[in-house]
Amino acid sequence: MPTSDRALGRGLIGLRGLPALAVRDLLSRARAILRSPDAAPPRRSQAVALAFFEASTRTRGSFTLAAQRLGAAVIDVSTGSSTSKGESIAETVRTLEAMGADAIVVRSAASGAAACAQAAVSTPVINAGDGRHEHPTQGLLDALALCEALGRDGAFDLTGVRLAIVGDVVSSRVARSTTLACAALGASVQLVGPPRWAPQALTTLAQGVSVHHDLDALFATPPEAIMMLRAQTERHGEVPLPADAREAFALTTARARALPRSTILMHPGPMNPGTEIDLDVALPERSPIRPIIRRQVRCGVAVRMAVLERAFTAR
Numbered sequence: 001m002p003t004s005d006r007a008l009g010r011g012l013i014g015l016r017g018l019p020a021l022a023v024r025d026l027l028s029r030a031r032a033i034l035r036s037p038d039a040a041p042p043r044r045s046q047a048v049a050l051a052f053f054e055a056s057t058r059t060r061g062s063f064t065l066a067a068q069r070l071g072a073a074v075i076d077v078s079t080g081s082s083t084s085k086g087e088s089i090a091e092t093v094r095t096l097e098a099m100g101a102d103a104i105v106v107r108s109a110a111s112g113a114a115a116c117a118q119a120a121v122s123t124p125v126i127n128a129g130d131g132r133h134e135h136p137t138q139g140l141l142d143a144l145a146l147c148e149a150l151g152r153d154g155a156f157d158l159t160g161v162r163l164a165i166v167g168d169v170v171s172s173r174v175a176r177s178t179t180l181a182c183a184a185l186g187a188s189v190q191l192v193g194p195p196r197w198a199p200q201a202l203t204t205l206a207q208g209v210s211v212h213h214d215l216d217a218l219f220a221t222p223p224e225a226i227m228m229l230r231a232q233t234e235r236h237g238e239v240p241l242p243a244d245a246r247e248a249f250a251l252t253t254a255r256a257r258a259l260p261r262s263t264i265l266m267h268p269g270p271m272n273p274g275t276e277i278d279l280d281v282a283l284p285e286r287s288p289i290r291p292i293i294r295r296q297v298r299c300g301v302a303v304r305m306a307v308l309e310r311a312f313t314a315r
């Protein structure tokens with residue numbers, strides 16, 4: 001068994017502690033799939049179960065497509081599952097395993113839900129986002145899209161690259177997983193937001209992570225890449241947005257015009273134009289910088305194929 005398989009296990013709960021070798025193995029496989037979509041061997045006897053207990057467009061759609069492109073059947077219990085009748089997520093995944101699912105993809109508002117699901121079954125569980133914890137396939141697809149945009153997708157080495165992740169960092173599982181993936185490849189990750197959204201404690205996420213509270217000061221030495229995050233209001237309870245969220249931390253057209261044209265712009269979606277980002281900045285045909293938001297989505301299908309393929313072959 002390759003070192004990376006031992007480190008990764010059969011499912012994928014998070015990227016924390018995952019060696020750079022394991023990240024690079026998955027990205028290499030996803031890159032091969034991106035370049036030649038028919039490179040994935042057809043599989044007929046596999047089944048992928050999707051159990052999304054929180055809304056999703058990109059992740060659910062691309063896991064569905066990834067499974068279908070691998071020739072797998074899809075069991076989707078995301079809407080109308082028996083959790084609405086009081087069934088636990090553990091019992092739901094045991095049921096999906098009993099049906100014969102070869103991989104179970106779980107999304108939940110509860111941090112730790114994917115690990116709990118994995119503890120209940122021997123079928124590989126893939127975390128499709130759990131509360132504020134992690135969203136590992138998003139972290140991998142962001143790393144792949146960034147490496148590709150910078151021409152670093154030969155060795156997947158981001159040494160010397162600065163990635164600024166801006167906005168509601170503390171509520172964002174994407175911010176955690178993307179930081180872990182890009183830091184593992186050598187990037188310096190700058191987490192930027194008002195103190196409540198970007199607490200200093202986030203520097204412990206990985207080596208090369210720093211926290212900043214002044215976006216305009218940070219942009220005086222522009223990073224090579226920026227990822228904007230929406231305010232995750234569904235995780236805020238009654239707490240209102242920081243008063244200066246848009247004025248001080250949004251990527252407005254004026255702010256973007258002051259950046260080098262080569263600056264790469266990422267957004268994991270869903271995007272809220274007019275709040276954390278202006279639509280003119282996000283659209284490639286109008287942007288003064290270089291959005292790769294659609295390419296991130298495309299990379300997501302390939303990454304999810306690579307992750308599912310590994311889950312299948314590890315069984």
Ligand code: CP
Binds near residue numbers: 055
């Ligand atoms: N980035 C992301 O997780 O998007 P969805 O919520 O649409 O899946």
